[in-house]
Amino acid sequence: MSIFENNIQALALKDKEFAQKLQTYIPKTVPELVRENNFYNLKYKDIYLHNRENPVLEAQSIFSGTTNEPVSICFIYGIGLGYLFQVASLNSKGTVILYEPDLDLLKTVFNLVDFSKDLSKPNVFLTNDFKKACSIIHSKSGMKNFPYMLSLPSQREMDSVGFDSLVKSLRDTIGSYFLDLKYTKEKFYPTLWMLLYNIPNLINETPLIKVKDVCKGKTAVIVSAGPTLDRDIEILKKYRDKFVLFTVGTALKTLTEHNIKPDFVCVIESFNSSPQLEGVDLSDVYFITEPYSHGFLRKFNFKKIFSHISANNPVNHLWSEICGEDIKEYWSKGTVSYTAMNSARILGCSKIILVGQDLAYIEGQCYSKNSVYKDLICTFDKENNKWEIKAKDFEQFAESLSPYPEYQQRVEAAKRRLANLNSSLYYVKGINGDMIPTESVYAAFVKPLSEFAEHFNDREYINTSLVGAQIDGFKNMSLEDALKDSDAAGQCEIETEFSYDKEKVISVLKTKYEELKSALKIIEEGQRLLKILNNDIKRYRNPGEEVLKSFRKVVVNYTSLSADFSSRSKMFDFITASEKIDLDYEMKMTKVLSIQNISRIANMISEYYGKASQRIANLNRLVERVLQ
Secondary structure, three states: OOHHHHHHHHHHOOOHHHHHHHHHOOOOOOOEEEEEOOEEEEEEOOEEOOOOOOHHHHHHHHHHOOOOOOOOEEEEEOOOOOHHHHHHHHHOOOEEEEEOOOHHHHHHHHOOOOOHHHHHOOOEEEEOOHHHHHHHHHHHOOOOOOOEEEEOHHHHHHOHHHHHHHHHHHHHHHHHHHHHHHHHHHHHHHHHHHHHHHHHHHOOOEEHHHHOOOOOOOEEEEEOOOOOHHHHHHHHHHOHHHOEEEEEHHHHHHHHHOOOOOOEEEEOOOOOOHHHOOOOOOOOOEEEEOOOOOHHHHHOOOOEEEEOOOOOOHHHHHHHHHHOOOOOOOOOOOOHHHHHHHHHHHOOOOEEEEEOOOOOOEOOEOOOOOOOOOOEEEEEEOOOOEEEEEEOOHHHHHHHHOOOOOHHHHHHHHHHHHHHHHHOEEEEEEOOOOEEEEEHHHHHHHHHHHHHHHHOOOOEEEEOOOOOEOOOOOEEOOHHHHHOOOOOOOOOOOOOOOOOOHHHHHHHHHHHHHHHHOHHHHHHHHHHHHHHHHHHHHHHOOOOHHHHHHHHHHHHHHHHHHHHHHHHOHHHHHHHHHHHHHHHHHHHHOOOOOHHHHHHHHHHHHHHHHHHHHHHHHHHHHHHHHHO
C-alpha cells in the first residue's frame, strides 16, 4: 500500500467518516516540499512551517514544555510535516490530540509522511472537527489535567486571528468541562440526597413541559442581578404590561423593592438559598425549580410550582427513570438565568430579553444594589496591580449570604465566598470590545448562552446590558428599544391538571434502592480482600508476587464497583463519584508499585468502600420516608 493508503487505513479505525472525507477530498492548494540543512520542510502561503535550521529540535523543544504524565493531554494545533505530532506520539505518556482544520495541508502531508503507527496508538487522535476534539478532551479530562496546547510559531504567523480564536474557544471549552467536573465532584451526592428528600413534594409538582407554549408569541424579560439592572428599573415599570417577567432569585428583592411583581421566579440551587425569597409575598407568583433544589425552597407559598428537569444534570436522569418523564427539552448549563431562558422558550415566548445579564463587574459593582450580594464591589488594587472583590459592609454581607445560625459560621462562609471569587477573577470581551473583569464561572456562561441562541434560532434574543460581556447571537439594544414595539402580554394565568402515578414512582424507587444496597456485598468482599492485602504487606514488606497478587484482586474488586456496578446503578455512581475521580487519578499517576504506593492506594480504596457504605445507610431513611 502507498503511504497515503496506510494513513487512511489507520485513521479509519478511529474515525471512518473523517477518513472517507479525506480520501475523496481534492486539494485546492498544494504546499511546496523543500529540503534544507538535511531536513524536509513545507512552504505554505509563503511561510516555512518549520524551523529552517532544525525542525526536529524545534519540535522536541516545544514538547519539552509539557508535563508528561499518564493523565496529560497534548492538544496540537497544526500538522505541518508532522515533526511535533510524531515527537508527541512517540514520547507522550498521556493523550495526544492533533487538530488540523486545513484539509489541503493534511491531504498533502498524508501523501508524504507515514503516520500509520502513530495513528494506531490508543492514546493518539486526529481530527479536523473542533467539536470532536473537544469531546475527546472531555472524555480524558480531570480536575488536575488540563490540556497543553502545542503549536509551531509558523501556525500563529500564518493565521493569527484563527489561532487567537482557537485559544479562546479551547479555554472556554475547558472552563465548561472544569465546571462539569467540579459539579460532579462536589454536587453529585448532595443533589441525590436532596432529590430523594424532595420526592414527597415532587410527585405533586407539574413538569414545565406540560404547559408548553402557554405564553406562545409573547415577549419574555429575564431579570438577573447584574449591576445594570438598577438602570433599567424604571423602564421595567413603564412597560410592565408588555412582557412575561422571569426573575432569578438573587434579583427578586431588587424588583420587590420597586413594587415590580414577577410572573415566574427561578431558583435551582441545591444549597439553602431561601434567604433570596424570604419576606416577599409569593402567593401570586409561579415558581420554576429543579427536582434537586433545596427542600426549604418548596416551603414558600407559591401560586404553583413547576419542575424544570434539566437534561444535562445526571441526577435528573435518575428522576426521569423513576417518574417516567421525558426530559430532553430541559436544556440547562448550571446558571439559573439559562434555566429561566429555556423556560421562556418552552412556554413559547417569541422574543427573549435579558436584563441585568452583565456577566461582568461593571464600574466596580458586582451585583444590583438591592440583591443579596449588593455589598460586593470590584476595585483595582494599585499596590498589588490587580482587581479585587471586597464587601463594602462585611457584616451585612455575611448576614445576607449565609443561613447559618452561628455568627462565626456566617463569617467563615462569607470569607470563603470572597476567597473563591477572587481566586477565580477573570476577564471577558465586553460589548464595547474592551476586556472587563468578571468571575471565571460567569465567563464560562457566555459561550452556552451564545450556543443556545444559535441552536434555538426561531426566535429573537436581545441583551440590554450594553456595558457587560458580549454574548454572540443576541442583539445589543436598550431595554426601552427592545420593549416599545411589543404587544401587551396580558395576565399570566396557567391552568393545568397533572399528577404522577404515585404507586409507579414508589415501585421504581424501591427497585433502584434495592439495587443500590446490593453493592454492600461487593464492598464486603472488597474489605475482606483489603485485609488479606494488608496482612501480606506486613508479612513480606516488599512488592513481591504475593503482595502484587493480593493487590490485583483488590483492584479488580474496586473496578467491579467503580466501573461495572456504577454503570448499572446511577445511585451508586452519585454517592461515590467524588472519591472515584481522585482515586482513578492517583492510580493512573502511579508508575511504580512500591509498598508505599500500594499501601496508599489500598487506603484510598478502603475509604471509598467506607464512604459508600455510610452513604447507603444515610439514604435509607430518606427512601423509607418515601416508601411509607
